[in-house]
Amino acid sequence: MPLFAKIRDTVLAEGQMAVAWLGQSGYLLKIYPATYLIVDPYLSDYCEHQLGILFKRLMPSPITSEELDELGLSGYLMTHHHEDHFDPHTIQKLQATTLPFYTTPTTITSLLELGIPSERCFPLTDGSHYEIGSIAITGTFADHGDLAPDAVGIMLKIHDKVIFHTGDTCLNEAQYVKLQEQYDIDFLIVPINGKYGNMDHVDAAQAVRILQPRAVTPSHFWMLPGNSGGDITAFMEEVGQTVPDTQVLLFQCGEVLIV
Numbered sequence: 001m002p003l004f005a006k007i008r009d010t011v012l013a014e015g016q017m018a019v020a021w022l023g024q025s026g027y028l029l030k031i032y033p034a035t036y037l038i039v040d041p042y043l044s045d046y047c048e049h050q051l052g053i054l055f056k057r058l059m060p061s062p063i064t065s066e067e068l069d070e071l072g073l074s075g076y077l078m079t080h081h082h083e084d085h086f087d088p089h090t091i092q093k094l095q096a097t098t099l100p101f102y103t104t105p106t107t108i109t110s111l112l113e114l115g116i117p118s119e120r121c122f123p124l125t126d127g128s129h130y131e132i133g134s135i136a137i138t139g140t141f142a143d144h145g146d147l148a149p150d151a152v153g154i155m156l157k158i159h160d161k162v163i164f165h166t167g168d169t170c171l172n173e174a175q176y177v178k179l180q181e182q183y184d185i186d187f188l189i190v191p192i193n194g195k196y197g198n199m200d201h202v203d204a205a206q207a208v209r210i211l212q213p214r215a216v217t218p219s220h221f222w223m224l225p226g227n228s229g230g231d232i233t234a235f236m237e238e239v240g241q242t243v244p245d246t247q248v249l250l251f252q253c254g255e256v257l258i259v
Contacts, residue, residue, distance in 0.1 A: 003028075003254040004067040007036075010256055015159045019187070019259050021251035023059050024084050024223040027165070027189065028068075031135065031158050038068065039077045039154060039165050044089035047224060051083065054226030062254030065093035072096075075132050077124075078103035079167030080144060080151035081110055084224060088114055102130060102137055104150040124152050134159065140179060142169040145197040155183060161259070164211070165189040168196070168220070171203035176210040187259045188213035191220035192230030201235035208239050208246055215247040215259060222253075 003020055007030050010018045018030040026041040043063065047055035076099055078086050086107050091114060101111055101121050108121045122130055124139040131137070136157040144151035148168065156163040164185050179185075190207055194200025198220060199207060208216050216239065221230050236248045249257060 003062040003256070004064075004071070006254075006256045008071060010258075012258070015161070017158055017161060017163075017259055018256050019251075020062070020256045021217070021219070021253055022062060023057070023253045025079070025165075025168070025189075025191065025219050027219075028063065029156075029158075029163075035133065035135070036068075036071050036073050037075045037077060037132075037135070037156075038073055040079055040085040040167075041076075041090060042084045042087045042223070044087050046087055046089045047083045051226070055083075055224045057223055058225065059223060059253050065090050066095075069095050073099055075099075075135075075137070076101045077137065077154055077165075078107050079124075079142065079154060079165065080104055080148040081107040082148060082168070084227065085168070086110060091116070100132075102154075104148075104152060106148070106150050124154070125150065126152060140164070141172065141175040142167040143172055143175075143197070144168045145170070147196055155179075161186045163187045163189070163259075164213070166191065166199075166207070168198050170197050171199050171207055173206070173210060176207055180211050185211055185213040186215065188216040189219050190216060192218040192232065192235055193220040193227060194229045195227055201230040201232070201238070204230070205235055205238035205242065208243050212243065213246055215249055217249040217251060 012032040020028040029037045043061040128139040138155040140153035142151045142153045153167045191198045192201040
């Protein structure tokens with residue numbers, strides 16, 4: 001069954017959330033009863049057009065902009081401006097005229113160049129905070145180096161659950177200790193590719209040890225040959241051995257899981 005139908009037809013109990021992996025660092029969230037958020041979707045072939053064959057997508061997109069319009073997104077979130085997170089081809093195809101974007105100042109500049117009105121663009125920085133109904137969005141630390149100096153992580157508080165998408169970042173143990181002291185994380189999304197300044201699977205497992213989430217999933221692999229990497233098996237084994245109370249979730253692209 002296509003992702004659009006799967007997530008549309010997923011019936012949630014109060015307090016539940018459905019999560020679908022879109023490939024790379026992209027996730028589609030359905031929050032009880034039927035509120036949709038999307039984070040870092042890369043659904044086009046924009047990277048290949050801009051960067052060449054090493055950035056050809058290796059897995060098909062599980063959903064289209066037109067289907068996102070039909071679902072009715074309440075928020076479009078991006079951790080930084082790189083092509084596999086800020087996908088102008090996907091954004092330009094969206095027909096929604098009131099959809100808000102939450103992202104970094106650099107990415108907002110690019111959104112404005114696409115013709116997105118400024119009143120629909122909300123800057124995400126470390127510590128910034130927004131609310132969409134009962135959903136709280138908070139920008140957090142990320143260190144993507146000079147490649148994206150204003151990159152952020154995104155902390156979502158939804159009902160009683162806390163979801164942390166680290167964004168593209170290296171490991172900073174001191175910063176993650178601070179976040180662990182502040183947040184009781186239910187679901188962690190962490191990169192393992194080990195390229196362009198990102199954590200590899202060893203760093204990611206250490207992040208899990210520090211943050212102590214109830215569940216974690218690895219991301220940022222298998223999509224683009226020039227920006228993939230990480231040993232998924234080693235990551236899962238390391239987390240299983242050192243953080244046994246944390247459940248490791250491994251998504252198929254387009255799979256919907258309840259968290």
